[in-house]
Amino acid sequence: MCSSANPSACSSVPAEPLTNAKLAIKNVRVAEALSRFAGDEARYRHWLIEFIGHGPAAASQIRMAVANGSHDTAIRLAHAFKGRTGMLGMAELHSIARTLEMALKNFEPTAFWLDELERTAEEMSRDISAALNESSS
Amino acid sequence: MSQSFKVFAVDDDPVVLDVIASILDPHSELQTFASAEECLDKLESEKPDLFLLDVSLPGMDGYSLCEHIKADASLRNVPVTFVSGHDTIEERLKGYDAGGEDFIVKPFAPEELLRKLKVSQHLVLNQRSLAEQIAEAEQLSSIVMASMDETGILLQFMSKLIAMESAAEIAEGLLELMQRYRLDGVVQTRLGHETETLSAAGKNLPLEISIIDHVRQQGRIFEFRRRSVHNFERVTLMVNNLPLDDPDYCGRLRDNLSVAAQGVDSRLKAIHAEESSRRAQEGILSALEGIRATMSELRMTHQSNSTACADLIGELQDTLLNSFYRLGLTDNQERFLQNMIGDFMTQMAELLNRGATTETTLQRLSESLAHLRNY
Numbered sequence: 372m373c374s375s376a377n378p379s380a381c382s383s384v385p386a387e388p389l390t391n392a393k394l395a396i397k398n399v400r401v402a403e404a405l406s407r408f409a410g411d412e413a414r415y416r417h418w419l420i421e422f423i424g425h426g427p428a429a430a431s432q433i434r435m436a437v438a439n440g441s442h443d444t445a446i447r448l449a450h451a452f453k454g455r456t457g458m459l460g461m462a463e464l465h466s467i468a469r470t471l472e473m474a475l476k477n478f479e480p481t482a483f484w485l486d487e488l489e490r491t492a493e494e495m496s497r498d499i500s501a502a503l504n505e506s507s508s
Numbered sequence: 509m510s511q512s513f514k515v516f517a518v519d520d521d522p523v524v525l526d527v528i529a530s531i532l533d534p535h536s537e538l539q540t541f542a543s544a545e546e547c548l549d550k551l552e553s554e555k556p557d558l559f560l561l562d563v564s565l566p567g568m569d570g571y572s573l574c575e576h577i578k579a580d581a582s583l584r585n586v587p588v589t590f591v592s593g594h595d596t597i598e599e600r601l602k603g604y605d606a607g608g609e610d611f612i613v614k615p616f617a618p619e620e621l622l623r624k625l626k627v628s629q630h631l632v633l634n635q636r637s638l639a640e641q642i643a644e645a646e647q648l649s650s651i652v653m654a655s656m657d658e659t660g661i662l663l664q665f666m667s668k669l670i671a672m673e674s675a676a677e678i679a680e681g682l683l684e685l686m687q688r689y690r691l692d693g694v695v696q697t698r699l700g701h702e703t704e705t706l707s708a709a710g711k712n713l714p715l716e717i718s719i720i721d722h723v724r725q726q727g728r729i730f731e732f733r734r735r736s737v738h739n740f741e742r743v744t745l746m747v748n749n750l751p752l753d754d755p756d757y758c759g760r761l762r763d764n765l766s767v768a769a770q771g772v773d774s775r776l777k778a779i780h781a782e783e784s785s786r787r788a789q790e791g792i793l794s795a796l797e798g799i800r801a802t803m804s805e806l807r808m809t810h811q812s813n814s815t816a817c818a819d820l821i822g823e824l825q826d827t828l829l830n831s832f833y834r835l836g837l838t839d840n841q842e843r844f845l846q847n848m849i850g851d852f853m854t855q856m857a858e859l860l861n862r863g864a865t866t867e868t869t870l871q872r873l874s875e876s877l878a879h880l881r882n883y
Contacts, residue, residue, distance in 0.1 A: 406618050409530040418523050450564050451521060454593040457615035458523050465615070469593075 396502040398495065404460025418459055419503060423496045429455075430492040433471070434485045446475045452488075464491050513537065513629050514554075518547045518573065519562035519591065524614065528560060528591070531618045535625060544568035548576065556586060558628045561608075563592040563599065571606040578607035585635055587628045591616070655760055661688045662764045669775050675699040678772055679706040682745060685768055689761060693747040696720045699776050700783070720744050729766065738766055740773035742780075800877040807870040814863045821856050825849060 394401050394412065396419075408414045429452050436445035453468035471484040513536045517528045525540040532538050539556070541547040544565050559577060563570040570590055577583045589610040590603045600611050609631075610624055665685045672678045675697040682695045683706055694707040694716045705717045723730060723737045724744045730737040734752060738745040745765060751757055828849055832842050 403617075407527040407530065407615070409534075409618070411530055414526065414530060418526065447564060450593055454521055454614050455523050457593065458521075458527050460615075 394502060394506050397498045398461065398463045399499070400460035400462055404458070407458060407460075415459075416503065419499050422455075422459060422461075423500050426456075427489065427492045427496050430485075430489045434489065437475070437481060437485065442475065446472060449475055461495055464488070464495055467491055513558070513625075513632070514556040515539070515558045515560060515625070516541065516547055516550070516556040517560040517591075518542075518544060518565065518570065519560075520565050521562070524562065524591070528621065531621050532625060535622065536629075544570070544573035544576075547573065551577075551580075551583065555583060557632045558625065559586060559588040560591050560612075561588060563590055563594055563603070571602055574603070574606040574608050587631055589624055589628065591621075651756065654757075658689065658760055658764055661685065662768060665768055666771050669771055672775060673779070675702065675704055675776060675779070676706075678743075678775060679704055682743075682768060682772055683708065686745075686747065686765075689764070690751075691747050691761070692749050693745065694720060695746075696724070696744045697772070697776060698742050699780055720746060729762070736762065736765070738769040740769050742776035743769055743772045745769045745772075796877050796880055800874055803870055803874045803877065807867055807874070810863060810867055810870070814860055814867075817856070818860055821853060825853060 394405075394416075401415075405412060405415050429448065433445050433448045433452065436442075436448055449468055449472040453465055453472055456468055457465040467484060467487050471481060471488055473479075474481045474484055515532055515536045515538045517525055517532075517538060518541045519525050519528070520542050522542070525542075529538055529540065536558075539550065539554075541550065544561075545567055547559075548568075559574070561570040561573055565573070568576075570592070574588045574590070577586065577588060587609040588607065589612055590608050591612050591614060592599060592603075593614040595613040603611050610627075612620060612624055662685070665681060668681060669678065672681060679695045679697045683693075686693050686695075687708070692708065694705060696703065696705040696717075705712050705720055707713065707716055709716070723746060724739050726737060726739065728739055730739065731750070734748065734750045736747040736750045745768070747761075747765065750761070828845065832845070837845070
């Protein structure tokens with residue numbers, strides 16, 4: 372995922388011009404997340420676009436870390452994924468990431484939650500793309 | 509809120525830093541860091557008013573960074589709020605043990621973060637106000653202590669002044685008082701017809717006398733350049749090195765020197781009155797002694813005269829009685845003469861007795877004068 376605090380510095384997708392249409396994304400608390408960006412839709416949109424590109428990959432990285440036996444790395448990645456999705460209003464994904472992090476910390480089976488995370492991240496990525504295209508059309 | 513309120517936020521997730529910036533930018537001066545190490549580098553040159561620290565950081569974690577901050581005396585009072593996705597009591601306790609003041613769980617609502625910021629601002633403002641009050645109190649305390657010390661010097665002088673008996677002693681005391689105030693100057697006392705001018709350089713130096721003669725015409729308090737003159741009827745005090753760079757000290761010195769000079773003036777007036785009284789008393793005693801001596805002479809003369817009179821009368825009586833035989837007087841003539849002489853003698857005796865009363869009166873007066881003299 373992009374590591375710069377300045378959205379314009381790492382956006383690979385040009386920001387679409389904003390419309391007056393209300394942004395709505397399945398399983399995303401848009402209003403709540405938007406309020407964290409002080410109502411700045413362009414800023415929020417930037418991070419959503421960034422998620423489309425890197426969100427599913429981040430979920431896969433956790434699986435790889437688990438597969439490689441990098442337990443601490445897996446926990447750290449799950450924790451970061453949880454934090455990122457929570458801030459962006461992705462409540463479902465945030466909840467799965469939190470459960471996965473707990474499972475990793477407690478050395479419980481994680482296969483189910485890894486699958487869930489990857490699948491939901493993919494879905495979320497598609498839903499965001501669709502919503503952003505719809506709002507900008 | 510004030511833009512001068514500086515916040516350092518440390519988080520490895522740029523989304524979190526962007527969110528924090530979106531919320532806090534209008535209310536504070538925010539600087540963001542992706543790691544504890546970056547933040548520590550910045551702390552070498554700049555200090556914030558509030559830290560927002562993520563717990564899970566690459567490298568040094570948020571708790572360790574907090575411990576580092578709290579171990580630094582210059583940062584110890586800067587509040588630390590942890591911004592973490594770890595929402596367990598264990599994690600909160602770790603934050604507390606590390607020295608953190610607050611904890612906020614990700615994802616947070618903007619209002620929550622703003623509320624934390626306001627609380628921290630209030631805390632910092634209170635700390636600043638308290639620090640200012642402490643600084644003011646310390647300054648006031650040092651002024652009061654210095655003032656007490658200066659007042660103590662003045663009181664010590666005033667208590668000694670009461671017992672001083674001469675203008676010279678008073679002038680030396682006043683000069684010593686000035687030296688204790690780290691002042692250099694000249695004192696002139698005027699007692700009756702005697703004028704004495706004293707300084708550390710010596711007594712009655714012509715140049716100092718001429719300067720004092722000039723400045724004593726300039727009113728009660730007169731200042732020129734670093735000099736300050738306090739004029740009273742019987743004393744003039746001139747300071748040569750007024751510490752103009754310390755106006756507060758200057759003001760206190762003016763007050764204290766004015767009080768000292770006024771006290772000296774009063775003491776000199778009292779000494780003058782005492783001396784006049786002593787001289788008058790000496791005059792009276794001297795006159796009394798003269799009167800007593802004259803009275804004594806009068807008494808002696810009176811005694812001598814009385815004795816001489818009595819002797820002459822006795823001699824006259826004997827001469828007359830002896831002459832009766834030679835004159836061949838009749839009995840009647842002798843009786844007549846004897847009676848006449850007898851009457852005359854009786855009158856003379858009465859006169860001599862009155863002289864004794866006069867002598868007693870003189871004796872009593874002489875004793876009274878001697879008694880007065882011994883007072």
